[in-house]
Amino acid sequence: MTAPFALARAAYADVPLYDPKRVPTPTDLSDNTNLWGLPPQAERTLRELPWQKVTRYPSLYAAELKRALAARAGVTPDMVVTGCGSDDVLDSAMRAFGDPGMTVAYSDPTFAMVPIFSLMNALTAIGVPARPDQSPDVDALIATGARMVYLCAPNNPTGTMVPRADLERLLRDFPGIVLVDEAYIEFAGTSHVDLLARHERLLLVRTLSKAYGCAGLRVGYALGQPAIVAEVEKSRGPYKVNAVAEAVALAAVAQDAVWVDAHVSLAVENRARLEQALRDMGLAPLPSSANFSCVPVPDCVAVGQAMRARGVAVRPFPALPHVGDCLRISVGPWEQVQKAVDALHAVLAERGPLQHTATMRIPGRA
Ligand SMILES: *Cc1c(COP(=O)(O)O)cnc(C)c1O
Numbered sequence: 001m002t003a004p005f006a007l008a009r010a011a012y013a014d015v016p017l018y019d020p021k022r023v024p025t026p027t028d029l030s031d032n033t034n035l036w037g038l039p040p041q042a043e044r045t046l047r048e049l050p051w052q053k054v055t056r057y058p059s060l061y062a063a064e065l066k067r068a069l070a071a072r073a074g075v076t077p078d079m080v081v082t083g084c085g086s087d088d089v090l091d092s093a094m095r096a097f098g099d100p101g102m103t104v105a106y107s108d109p110t111f112a113m114v115p116i117f118s119l120m121n122a123l124t125a126i127g128v129p130a131r132p133d134q135s136p137d138v139d140a141l142i143a144t145g146a147r148m149v150y151l152c153a154p155n156n157p158t159g160t161m162v163p164r165a166d167l168e169r170l171l172r173d174f175p176g177i178v179l180v181d182e183a184y185i186e187f188a189g190t191s192h193v194d195l196l197a198r199h200e201r202l203l204l205v206r207t208l209s210k211a212y213g214c215a216g217l218r219v220g221y222a223l224g225q226p227a228i229v230a231e232v233e234k235s236r237g238p239y240k241v242n243a244v245a246e247a248v249a250l251a252a253v254a255q256d257a258v259w260v261d262a263h264v265s266l267a268v269e270n271r272a273r274l275e276q277a278l279r280d281m282g283l284a285p286l287p288s289s290a291n292f293s294c295v296p297v298p299d300c301v302a303v304g305q306a307m308r309a310r311g312v313a314v315r316p317f318p319a320l321p322h323v324g325d326c327l328r329i330s331v332g333p334w335e336q337v338q339k340a341v342d343a344l345h346a347v348l349a350e351r352g353p354l355q356h357t358a359t360m361r362i363p364g365r366a
């Protein structure tokens with residue numbers, strides 16, 4: 001980083017620019033986007049969009065999109081707030097509920113942006129180690145005395161779901177705001193949306209970047225009771241979903257449900273196939289409820305680089321708590337997943353059996 005600017009806020013000395021180290025690679029399974037592409041009605045809407053959409057301002061708070069999202073989620077439109085990606089919704093929520101100096105607690109490991117958004121809002125982020133099965137340590141989260149707790153369900157990068165009982169206990173015993181990031185909820189076959197009726201401090205944050213295939217549009221949203229949603233909307237401000245994004249996202253949500261659901265099912269099928277292929281290689285992927293698999297592989301950074309040299313990008317996560325080095329492999333069309341399986345197989349074979357079976361060597365054998 002360059003030397004801090006003298007007039008910057010003090011907290012910004014520690015704010016890094018986000019760099020997931022993506023390199024253009026023929027087969028890119030590194031960012032969990034929808035590798036089947038854009039849903040058909042969204043694609044048609046984008047192609048046929050009148051230029052007038054671009055010369056005038058978009059709607060203030062994306063009212064039409066909120067109605068469509070509400071209908072899809074089974075809530076009322078005043079329970080929805082949109083944003084420029086769910087990143088923006090999370091950032092706005094932190095700003096809305098955290099006075100500078102307050103604390104955000106999160107279960108660690110999780111989404112790398114959470115401590116960064118905290119810093120950006122002059123909040124103190126406290127990572128609370130997850131339990132060995134990757135479920136959140138609810139007592140330790142409460143003990144931080146934080147204003148807000150962030151949980152990711154299913155969790156990025158582990159793919160594990162937050163157990164219902166843990167979330168219910170947190171909502172019962174923790175007095176602050178509970179942010180649950182549901183970026184991958186479509187792939188989990190379940191949701192915590194029914195809890196909204198009973199819990200006014202719960203915000204479920206979602207995105208069109210994953211199952212809906214619209215990451216480049218930057219559209220995210222959150223669901224909550226009207227009072228909490230209204231505060232996030234104030235913090236977010238007007239015009240945050242641009243006109244092109246709103247029109248295309250509206251088509252995806254209102255008209256492409258069948259396509260989206262079908263491709264979510266395919267992703268779930270291919271996830272099971274990928275997990276089996278990894279197990280056949282002697283690896284032990286974590287149980288995943290998302291559109292990716294997190295698999296412990298020693299020396300993951302070097303293995304990831306060697307896979308990239310073979311034309312396949314996956315995301316290495318070195319030294320994850322309780323897991324160690326692992327690779328996160330996105331699920332898409334099977335031809336692409338097969339390429340990742342083949343590349344990983346070849347790289348592990350090259351590196352020799354001792355290294356790739358180090359975490360699961362059978363006792364008594366060298
Ligand atoms: C991908 C992802 C998001 C999506 O962010 P957008 O800003 O909506 O693209 C949010 N949270 C998690 C955990 C993610 O992995």
